[in-house]
Amino acid sequence: MHPAPSLIAFTVASGLGFGLLFWLGIDATPPSGWVGLAFYLIAYALALAGLGASTRHLGRPERALKAFTQWRSSWLSREAWAAVAALSVNAFHAAGLVFFDLHLPALGWLGAALALGTVFATSMIYAQLRTVPRWHHWSTPVLFLLYAVTGGALLSGRVEAALVLLTVTGAAQGAVFLHGDRRLARAGTTLSTATGLPGPRAFAPPHTGPNYLTREMAFSVARRHAEKLRLIALALGALLPALLLLLPFHHSLGLVALLSHVAGGITARWLFFAEAEHVMSLYYGKSQRT
Amino acid sequence: MTSLPKLTERRLGLVIDLDTCVGCHACVVACKGWNTQSHGVPLSDQDPYGADPSGTFLNRIHTYEVTPADGPAQVVHFPKSCLHCEDAPCVTVCPTGASFKRAADGIVLVNETDCIGCGLCAWACPYGARELDADEGVMKKCTLCVDRIDNPTLPEEDRIPACVRTCPAGARHFGDLSDPNSAISALVEERGGFDLMPEQGTRPVNKYLPPRPRDTWTEEVDVLAPFLEPVAEDARGFLGWLDRTLSKL
Numbered sequence: 001m002h003p004a005p006s007l008i009a010f011t012v013a014s015g016l017g018f019g020l021l022f023w024l025g026i027d028a029t030p031p032s033g034w035v036g037l038a039f040y041l042i043a044y045a046l047a048l049a050g051l052g053a054s055t056r057h058l059g060r061p062e063r064a065l066k067a068f069t070q071w072r073s074s075w076l077s078r079e080a081w082a083a084v085a086a087l088s089v090n091a092f093h094a095a096g097l098v099f100f101d102l103h104l105p106a107l108g109w110l111g112a113a114l115a116l117g118t119v120f121a122t123s124m125i126y127a128q129l130r131t132v133p134r135w136h137h138w139s140t141p142v143l144f145l146l147y148a149v150t151g152g153a154l155l156s157g158r159v160e161a162a163l164v165l166l167t168v169t170g171a172a173q174g175a176v177f178l179h180g181d182r183r184l185a186r187a188g189t190t191l192s193t194a195t196g197l198p199g200p201r202a203f204a205p206p207h208t209g210p211n212y213l214t215r216e217m218a219f220s221v222a223r224r225h226a227e228k229l230r231l232i233a234l235a236l237g238a239l240l241p242a243l244l245l246l247l248p249f250h251h252s253l254g255l256v257a258l259l260s261h262v263a264g265g266i267t268a269r270w271l272f273f274a275e276a277e278h279v280m281s282l283y284y285g286k287s288q289r290t
Numbered sequence: 291m292t293s294l295p296k297l298t299e300r301r302l303g304l305v306i307d308l309d310t311c312v313g314c315h316a317c318v319v320a321c322k323g324w325n326t327q328s329h330g331v332p333l334s335d336q337d338p339y340g341a342d343p344s345g346t347f348l349n350r351i352h353t354y355e356v357t358p359a360d361g362p363a364q365v366v367h368f369p370k371s372c373l374h375c376e377d378a379p380c381v382t383v384c385p386t387g388a389s390f391k392r393a394a395d396g397i398v399l400v401n402e403t404d405c406i407g408c409g410l411c412a413w414a415c416p417y418g419a420r421e422l423d424a425d426e427g428v429m430k431k432c433t434l435c436v437d438r439i440d441n442p443t444l445p446e447e448d449r450i451p452a453c454v455r456t457c458p459a460g461a462r463h464f465g466d467l468s469d470p471n472s473a474i475s476a477l478v479e480e481r482g483g484f485d486l487m488p489e490q491g492t493r494p495v496n497k498y499l500p501p502r503p504r505d506t507w508t509e510e511v512d513v514l515a516p517f518l519e520p521v522a523e524d525a526r527g528f529l530g531w532l533d534r535t536l537s538k539l
């Protein structure tokens with residue numbers, strides 16, 4: 001699949017923002033006053049920047065509100081609702097903390113659950129697609145949620161939690177990289193099932209140039225590049241930040257750990273799209289890897 | 291509404307004969323022509339006369355080569371457009387309700403004024419049957435020519451999809467696949483019509499008919515070869531001497 005910058009920015013930034021809202025929501029002694037305001041501003045800036053980026057992916061962004069209508073059947077619509085619900089509930093929680101020094105734990109927990117619910121709905125937009133076997137797996141929501149809570153833990157300065165989560169996220173991401181390579185074959189869709197022909201070879205494409213389908217869905221990344229990027233994603237996303245957090249704590253180290261984790265997360269999300277094979281591309285003679 | 295109807299009264303669709311399709315692309319041109327000028331906005335092209343042309347098409351013809359174990363390679367032309375699936379994944383993913391399946395005849399359509407151009411339905415379709423129009427920012431797909439088949443202002447023989455009407459090889463057939471007595475159902479039965487990517491669980495309405503086995507030739511393969519035997523095996527005279535001398539060098 002084409003790794004669109006708007007979708008990478010959307011999933012990474014909103015994941016971090018909602019991840020931070022999760023930790024602020026479940027905090028027994030949440031920051032209040034100015035400190036609280038700063039934390040919530042960061043969380044909202046990230047979440048809203050992510051959602052804003054996602055509308056840049058639309059052909060008709062001015063009609064975006066129509067996406068709220070089909071929550072009964074569509075994960076994209078559910079995500080829109082979850083995002084609005086999470087942002088509103090957390091706004092009340094934040095207002096209490098920031099302006100009135102009032103902590104309502106139940107509201108915080110509800111906000112945290114809605115924040116995770118939003119990330120889950122985002123991940124299900126991808127995981128529901130049978131046409132992309134690499135995404136059509138329970139590990140997709142698990143990994144999206146892990147990235148969100150890990151990034152949120154780093155953003156909110158929770159060193160112990162972040163260390164554990166970095167390890168778990170790194171291990172899960174590594175496993176998904178490897179297992180993902182087998183999913184297209186396991187799905188059983190081949191050019192043969194796509195055409196009903198015995199052992200066909202793609203002889204001529206429909207048109208001499210590229211089209212929407214090839215640009216959007218027939219993206220492929222060379223194996224040797226993908227392998228390097230996978231190592232970079234794991235090193236920056238999990239290994240380096242974990243090592244930095246093991247050193248005696250200092251805020252600047254925490255910041256570097258956070259930036260490194262985000263850079264690794266962006267690389268991993270680029271690969272999430274770039275490595276995903278859409279079964280449609282079989283019609284164009286694309287095999288699993290080049 | 292983007293939920294699928296439980297049952298459709300009819301299942302209108304196409305049957306495409308991979309045996310007779312000659313790959314002329316006439317259906318592609320007829321489809322583009324009808325759908326670019328018939329209703330609403332055109333089916334746009336980008337840089338159509340320039341160095342890097344690209345455009346929106348609702349029907350595209352691929353070409354494949356198959357090599358049977360006991361015969362020479364053969365070419366199969368493969369037209370592909372929306373299959374109007376019974377379990378259409380493109381419909382249920384749509385967040386706006388723009389994508390829907392008609393309960394009356396099972397045709398899958400996009401209401402272009404509701405579409406936000408998120409592209410998710412194109413991702414959900416395993417066949418590459420939906421294309422986002424780059425000029426209009428909305429999703430386009432085969433409508434089974436709803437504006438022809440239901441159009442009382444057209445003569446009777448034109449009330450079929452443009453691709454079917456135009457195919458010079460008779461490789462495209464249109465009809466109600468829910469009616470076991472329709473001509474098109476009989477054709478599927480007789481020729482062993484099959485589904486594309488059955489493992490994707492979309493239950494396509496459109497069916498494909500397999501290429502028939504080709505004739506085989508058991509005699510001498512090259513009937514002209516005997517006539518091409520060299521007439522003179524070795525040259526004589528001066529040319530012969532020249533030939534022998536030169537080949538010795």
Ligand code: SF4
Pocket residue numbers: 371372373374375378379380381398414415416417418419420431492
């Ligand atoms: S062929 Fe694709 S666009 Fe058409 S109904 Fe099936 S899934 Fe939807």
Ligand code: SF4
Pocket residue numbers: 383384385386387388389400404405406407408409410411412428429
């Ligand atoms: S591109 Fe349009 S029709 Fe397709 S899912 Fe998005 S809103 Fe629905």
